[in-house]
Amino acid sequence: MKNQLQELIASCVERTYQISPLVTIERTDDNFGDFSTNVALRLSGELQEVAKTIAETIATEFNNSSKDFVASVAGPGFINIRVGDSLLQQTVSDIIEMKENYGTDILHSGKLIVVEYSDPNPFKVLHAGHLYTTLVGDTIARLLEITGAKVKRVNFGGDVGLHVARAMWGIINSLEGEYPEKLKDVAKADRATWMSNCYVQGNIAYEEDEVKKAEIVAINKKVYELHDTSDKSSDFAQIYWTCRQWSYDGFDQVYQALEVHGFDTYYPESMTVNIGKKIVEEGLMKGVFKKSEGAVVYDGEKDGLHTRVFITSEGLPTYETKDLGLAVVKWEDYKFDLSLMITGNDIIEYMKVVQAASKHFYPEITERTKHITHGLIKLPGGKKMSSRKGNVLLAEDILSAAKEAYNSQTSQVDQSAVLAAVKYSFLKSRIGGDIVYDPDESVNILGNSGPYLQYAHARACSIVSKAASLSSVDYELDSSERLLVRKLSMYPEVMRLAAAELMPHHLCSYLYELAQEFNSFYESNRVLGDSREAQRLTLVHAYTQVLKNGLSVLGIQAPEKM
């Protein structure tokens, strides 16, 4: 509708003034109309004419040529446009039938997009940051899909490297030697906790004991060798592969519990490391990389970036090199139109260096790659949330805090509402900056929360379920009906905006406003038994569909009863 209007106005301007300026259409306050445009104000300088006069000329021309819209002039020269009721109703029925394609023509139609997110490291637990990335990535992937893209979800994790060595040290220490058969003694349910405890042990050993540190460094090399020689049978290898698998299984369990979409591909670093190394070695000869203090580095300073190490003086590749290899692997697997990586904002500068280096070898891949970042999760008032695993905030800490808060506020146990609370509170803020997660606020049914939206959906469903039948009747809209329809008609615009900017919070804001609009309607208008029942039922039905649809993009269930 917005696009249609834009073209109409543009053609009016062209007819009257023989110029084709950029026409922008905005949603406007209901007191003014449904849409407004400031073309007249912008043209006033160029045309040497008072803006208001221009606005009136355009508005008159517009009204003569359009039946579905009515334009009027206000203020210094705004043109306000009101949409005719029948068109408005048509829009809503289009949304219900999913005819409106959310602007796929200009967005992602036919594109193959690879989205990388979550990225937990095997041998370690998921912390709060992983939870955040997972939920953001899950939603962005769905936004892309709904605007026409074919999406591949990929997950990248470090199954080699110092953190693995620390964990392996702890594991072997707990097993009192390289005895893979002893792993049977660890109960299935305890695996994640056990491994994370081993990691903590290894961590302490590395920090506090020089001898143990040396052992861990040796293990680090051993893990790389194990991959290079495809060792699956040695005692050390058996322990490694078994525990690595335990990690992946554990992650899958968390994803299932979170009700997020599964991943198409799981890229372990061991798969990308040699490819990355090859590139770096080649680059060293070409002069893209250089030797410095025994290490191979990329000098980013000439591009205003940092200098970073790609291969250490020990000869081991760093994360930089693995990421370089990952880009190639993704490309070979998918030949994508666009590749998104969603991570925390602490690696912005790091990623710029990797991208700068990558550009020397694969400019076409680099151009299609985009790094999206989010901030950290903080707790309100700087207070510490107790964690069993030390000072890091874990994903499970967040979930259990939400569960507890929900339970104490409602004295109910409702996993769907708890998930809704967590997801919505993470997604409602613009991604990029840090967010403050307050478990009490997230489950607060009284406010701008996931459970509020679920409830808003359920009570509308209750009306529909009590109705004898649904039949579409077009009366003229009364004022409160019109407000609801007007809000509903914005759905495609919001979806398009959120998908174009890759910003889920736009959708959150909209759904909340929509629910408020409905609740307000609900309070002052009877549906069942009213003389306008048929008309209103259609609207309520449309509302439940839009809300349910929007929530599903956010990964939130819309139960019909609560």
Add this chain to the structure above:
RNA sequence: GCCCUGGUAGCUCAGCUGGAUAGAGCAGGAGACUUCUAAGCUCAAGGUCGCAGGUUCAAGUCCUGCCCGGGGCACCA
């Protein structure tokens, strides 16, 4: 020191490519209701948009400088 981020109501946040009176929720205040889910609704109160300049018919939004918070600056990921 350099680079990236952010600074909007007591708290947590929106504010789309500059537009008409800066919007929500929470907390605190007031109210309506014999009715389809009150986990709701209505009203009032709450703001030098970090500070100072500049550009513009118009600046929370763009430019410059400064102040404050967070992050990053080579062998960690």
